[in-house]
Each structure stands twice: as C-alpha cells, then as structure tokens.
Amino acid sequence: MNPFQKRTAIRIAAVSILLASLASPVAWFVAREHAEEGIVLLAMEESGRLLHQHNAINLTGPDATEHATKAAKTIVGGLFDIAEIYDRQGEKMAESMTREGQAVESSVPKHGAPNYVTASYESLKLPGDLWVMRVFVPLRDSATDLRLPVTGYFEGVRVVPAWQSEQIRANALSVALMVCLASLLCGGVLYPVVVRLSADNERKAREVLDSHISMMEALGRAIAKRDSDTGAHNYRVAWISASMAEQMGITGSAMQALIAGSFLHDVGKIGIPDAILLKPGKLDEAEFVIMRTHVAQGEEIVTGMGWLDGANAVVAGHHEKWNGSGYPRQLAGNDIALSARIFAVADVFDALCSKRPYKEPMGFDAAMAILEKDTGSHFDPAVMAVFRPMARDIFDRLAGCSEIDTKKLLEDRVRQHFEM
Secondary structure (H helix, E strand, C coil): CHHHHHHHHHHHHHHHHHHHHHHHHHHHHHHHHHHHHHHHHHHHHHHHHHHHHHHCCCCCCCCCHHHHHHHHHEEEECCCCCCEEECCCCCEEEEEEHHHHHHHCCCCCCCCCCCCCEEEEEEEEECCEEEEEEEEECCCCCCCCCCCCCCCCEEEECCCCCCHHHHHHHHHHHHHHHHHHHHHHHHHHHHHHHHHHHHHHHHHHHHHHHHHHHHHCCCCCHHHCCCCCCCHHHHHHHHHHHHHHHCCCHHHHHHHHHHHHCCCCCCHHHCCCHHHHHHCCCHHHHHHHHCCCCHHHHHHCCCCHHHHHHHHHHCCCCCCCCCCCCCCCCCCCCHHCHHHHHHHHHHHHHHHHHHHEEECCHHHHHHHHHHHHCCCCCCCHHHHHHHHHHHHHHHHHHHCHHHHHHHHHEEEEEEHCCCC
C-alpha cells in the first residue's frame, strides 16, 4: 500500500467510523420512537373500537355513565392498565385499572381537566425502573374527521412489560448495528472506487505534466540550438537554482515556477537575429539594445501559457541587479522576485565555470571571487549566504558532467518537486 492509498484508507475509515458513531444513535432513537408509536397507535385503535362498541363516544344521556364504565372495564387488562373516560366538560365519568395500574397510579403525574383536540402520548420513566406510556385521545363520532366536535376524552396508561421493553430495546439495537455496519461497509466499498478514480486522475495529471515538461524542454532545446551554448546550461542553472531553493525552504508551486523559469530564462533569445545572437565578438551599443529585448520577448512567450505563467518572474527579472543597475526595469533589492535573485547567482556561477566557444572555464576560486566581489551590487547577500557553503559541492558535482548527466540531475529534481 503506497502512502496515498494509506492516507485514503485512513481518511475513509475515519469518516465511516464518524458516520457510524453519529448515525447509529440516531437510528436507535428513531427505531425506539417508531416502536413506541406503534404501541400507541395499536392501543388507540383498539380503545376506539371498544369505546364505539360500548356506545361510549357520545357521552350524553341517562346511560352515558354506564356505557363509559363498561367501556373502561373492558379496555383495562388488554392494552391498558389504567383507563379513564371524561365527558366533554372534562369531568371524569369512569375509571378502571389493573393491579399493575394501581401500583403506578400514584406515581403518574396529575393534570387538570382535559381540553385538547388532537391525540398525543407521553413516555414516562417511573421509580423502580418502570416504563409507562400514557395516551390522550379526544372522542368524536368519527376518528378521521377532525372537524367534528369533541364529545369526550379517553386517557389510558400502559405499563410496558419487561419483555416488550427488552424487545423494543433489542430491535432498536439491531437497527443501530445495521446502520453502523452499513456505514462501515459503505466506506469499504468506496475505498477501491476512490483509489481507482484518484489513480486515474493522477495518471492524467502526470500525462498533462509530462506534456508541459516536454514543451518546456522543447523550448529549451530551441534556445540552445540558436545560442552559442548547448542545452546543458539550462539544465545546470535550473538544477543549481532548485538546490539553493531547497536550502531556503522553497517548495510547491514556488519551486516549480523557479525550475521552469530557470530552464526558460533565455527563451526570448528565439526572437533575436542570428547576426547579433551568434556574433563572436563584443556587441556594440545598438546591438546590445536589441539583445536586451530578449527579456521582454521572453515574458511575452511565457505569459498566458497557463502552466508556464510561473516562469515569468525569472524570465522577467534574471538580468536585474540587487543595486538597481540591471535591466529592463532597474528593480532593486527585494523588489526583485526571490526566484530571480536565486537564479542570478546560479546563472553567473555556471557561466563563469563553464566552457563557451569564446572562453575557457574558470576555476572554482576565481569564479567565487567574482561572485563575492559583486555581492551587494549584483547579488542578494542573503542568497549568497545560502549559496556560499554549498558552492564547492555544486562545482564538483557538475565538473565533467555531460548534457545527459545534467539532464538526469534536473529530472530527479523535477520528479521530486512536481510529485511525479
């Protein structure tokens, strides 16, 4: 299991457990409520049938009390342990109770004369761990037509037996466990789906990234073909810049932008005429003015190209100097992008230490002497402070490296920082 799959498994498991821990109590509560409501509805239906059977709905006339008493006695012992029937004024007309009802009657909360128009119930916990359910039913000639006037009231109390309480608890627990298991199984089913989709997305992202890097390399090769140097310079300066940036804690998109910008720093030279770009001698002032335009042309090339937008900072600022004497904008100090300040050190160091058609490579000490002399004028002192202790290792590592070797060095950095 790779790190991504491990992280995915942990996150899905955590979400599944959280979902189960939240959903299971809710399911338990809902199942218990439904069970209670089922008991109440059955009791209300049965009591209504018996009340109609004994003519105890319309509680008027000389036989109303007798009918109510018979109905109350009939109802008690079935689904209810206490049965009370009231007339429409809320006066009690009949009451009957079982032995269990007599035992709990004093503990059931009292209330005033009934005066309600809709049926309801309440679940009560009484001393001795007794569970009772109390229903309140307004009586009408029709149980379904709530527009009819209330003719009386029925109130019943059921002492829920231990077996039924245990059955309700067991059923509710079963539902809660099923919901818990479903939540965990859902996570188990989702895991391979998420991993597969993520793998597909990662593969596509890598394909897109590969195409971007290939485009970057193609532009770099195009520059190298036109310039007097080989493409190895682009690989070297991008690798040196990335190595310095790592020591400075630069990561993520900032590091990616630095690598792309370092590799494409001279992309604007594509637009410089060969007579100037390939001139073996020193450029005159007019030619140098034209050569300087490669910065603006490079900005135009990389700007608006999506992924290559990040290269703009280095492309635009790689000829700026710390003291403001550079070009094209004469930026100074921290106004120059950090990536451009890092690259400036890498670029000059590599140029000094590399063989060119018009010069031999300098030794390490001579190159460092020039960099030290220009620190504070050309180079950012803070960047030089980072580069100084690692310069010798960089010099030794690149000594004698071919273009293929330097390309391999940069590829390792690209794979690391582009998460390939």
